[in-house]
Amino acid sequence: MPELPEVETYRRFINETCLHQPIAEVTVQDPRRQLQLDLDEFRQALIGSQFTGTERLGKQLFLLTDRSTIVTLHFGMTGDVAYYRDETDTPRFARAVFRFQNSFHFAFVDSRKFGRLGLTESVAEFKQRKKLGPDALTLTTEELTQGLAKKKSAIKPLLLDQRIAPGIGNWIADEVLFQARLHPERPAPTLTPAEVERLAAATRQVLETAVRAEAIYRDFPAHYLIHAREWDTAPASETGQTHLNCPCCQTLIQKKYVGGRATYYCPNCQVV
DNA sequence: CAGATTGTTAGGAG
């Protein structure tokens, strides 16, 4: 689930829990898969150091330390964070655990092991190496126009391209397109400047709303498409409420695969 | 139990 709003929420959580406390031990359950460097190097770089602050770019999280090294965290599809004192409270699927000298623990939790941990010298270096574009939370019309230049494909896969506006994931992409009233398969070259501007504005607005709601989807505004996604119908059906219709025009929400990802849209509000 | 799943990336086709 971790798209930009979740990662931003994790960042704030870490800021409130993990800073300025010497690290006593670091364990990684499956370093060959999830750690991008040797486990001993990782431990030596961090044991005895403290986290001093955090940064975020798209879905990538950076933990600054009082040394010249920065921890990089990517949460994959199922990454989460946890902070607890007793080892007996270690969450299921804790894949990496930082124990602080005050005996509290910070855990990188990730059932599916798609997440990654690594080290970098600087955020700028990391951004360049990964070719990440400008953060989607503050995406300007100019940045989006630049990012879409010479692109030929459908707009939705481009919104998911982290080199254009990192932070947008599959669900947010659908929400942004719905709010901008654009069909997910619109070819990027056919977008008018006004539509690109609408898309950039919707991106900022959806992400700001999601961050404000701390990525808790049921707290999103009622006119959001996200309530119509299938996964929302399970809990909703228990209360007798389903939201499979467009919150704007009541048309049945369609599902199809665009760029290999499940895509939800309103065939009435979002015309190609 | 078959089929779905959030993100990223390698590999192939063009």
Added chain:
DNA sequence: ACTCCTAACAATCT
């Protein structure tokens, strides 16, 4: 060399 698309990755949930 670049763009675009697909499939694979691991594990879990429904």
